[in-house]
Amino acid sequence: MKQVARKVVWEGELFDVVVERWGAKVREIVEHGGSVTIVPVDREGRIVLTRQFRESARATLLELPAGMLDPGEIPLAAAQRELAEETGLHGGTWRQLRTVQPSPGFVREPVTIFVAEDLDEGERDLDAGEEIEVVRLTAAQLEAELGSLEDAKTLVGVLLYLRERA
């Protein structure tokens, strides 16, 4: 099956919407440039998360630090930039854990998940108007919080990280 027609029906700042024809199928697709998520571990072995109000979900969510790629940016650079901005953590040792698709039925948004360890502390650099609380949890505390996590990329990163340590 090949894509035979394609039309951009909405262009936004964060994503576009395209309608594609694949044989007899019509697919509405949200095209996003891609995102990164980090499992950051501080020098005391605590996992560093963020808590912020998410307008789209109408809820305050506890999440792993995350953000979107700038145009032309590679995932590792975006992940290091986002982590430093949101938490001040920088340096350290980085490895790629997994790339996931959050909602492959209608969204194209590759999300690359990293683990960052032996991080150095530093100053945060939030955008104007960003209100992000930093939350540090030991692995045992994070296990106890698993039931309250709603963000899928956070659950994937946390569950894969905890499996490695088990």
Added chain:
Amino acid sequence: MKQVARKVVWEGELFDVVVERWGAKVREIVEHGGSVTIVPVDREGRIVLTRQFRESARATLLELPAGMLDPGEIPLAAAQRELAEETGLHGGTWRQLRTVQPSPGFVREPVTIFVAEDLDEGERDLDAGEEIEVVRLTAAQLEAELGSLEDAKTLVGVLLYLRERA
């Protein structure tokens, strides 16, 4: 912070796009009616997955059975309908595992994940043009396949289910 303005900028079959103003922030949001995902366990203890080409991801993905809510449908009814259509499995014992947000930065799509056990076998009922392969894996085989899973809701469902059994 309250939402002070809202405009629908694109209306599709599967989702709409809205632009909302929250104080000084402008948010582009994909509004989707919600989805369901099932961790189905057959009478031999195997987990039942599906493999299909996902146009949005340009890839063939191994996923848990899933689908979207019909208008007015409750998640459990949608999950039982989708599982029967895609795999023929029906009946059995159902429980809700978790509701997640796949991409809360810009998508509102609650995904309710169920576990279904003691299922009865039956006939599939695919939509015209749907090509979905059914794949049954023991828990040990699924553990060995974890590295090849890319779909976030599938990873969340599988990892939470495997944790329960550990």
